[in-house]
Amino acid sequence: MAENNSEYVRALRALADFLEARPTLVPATNGFNVMLDTKEELIEHAKTGSWKKEWFDEWFALRQEFGQDEFGRKILYLDVNLPREQVCRKVFLGKRTIPARDEQVVDEFEWQCDDLVLTNKD
Numbered sequence: 001m002a003e004n005n006s007e008y009v010r011a012l013r014a015l016a017d018f019l020e021a022r023p024t025l026v027p028a029t030n031g032f033n034v035m036l037d038t039k040e041e042l043i044e045h046a047k048t049g050s051w052k053k054e055w056f057d058e059w060f061a062l063r064q065e066f067g068q069d070e071f072g073r074k075i076l077y078l079d080v081n082l083p084r085e086q087v088c089r090k091v092f093l094g095k096r097t098i099p100a101r102d103e104q105v106v107d108e109f110e111w112q113c114d115d116l117v118l119t120n121k122d
Contacts, residue, residue: 031077033061042082054079055111060087088113 019025036042042062045051051062059081067075084090088111098104 030075031079034078034080036080036082039082039086042080042087045080051080053113055084055088055113058084060084060113084111084113 019027036045042060046062049064051064054061054063060083061079061081063080064078065074066077069075090109091112093108093110095105096108098106
């Protein structure tokens with residue numbers, strides 16, 4: 001992995017130039033992901049500004065959003081990700097039954113995430 005992001009930034013500028021020259025070419029993918037290794041790294045990034053907290057299955061993310069389309073939706077996002085278990089506690093709530101032809105009983109959990117100095121705003 002690179003020591004810094006200078007080559008990545010250079011590539012993003014080249015992409016911006018490419019897209020600017022082709023105004024009808026609109027990418028469907030709107031996000032970038034940074035994968036971290038430790039909770040300490042996440043906390044350090046959190047201190048650099050206001051982040052939106054997100055979670056997806058087994059992942060916890062701090063999100064920055066950029067731009068807005070004509071419907072008020074954000075155009076781009078940058079997620080800084082860490083496995084959710086490194087930030088939150090998985091708490092067993094009990095069992096629940098999933099109705100179906102072949103009924104299933106499954107464990108039910110919720111994730112409890114402390115603020116940890118992670119964001120300046122929710």
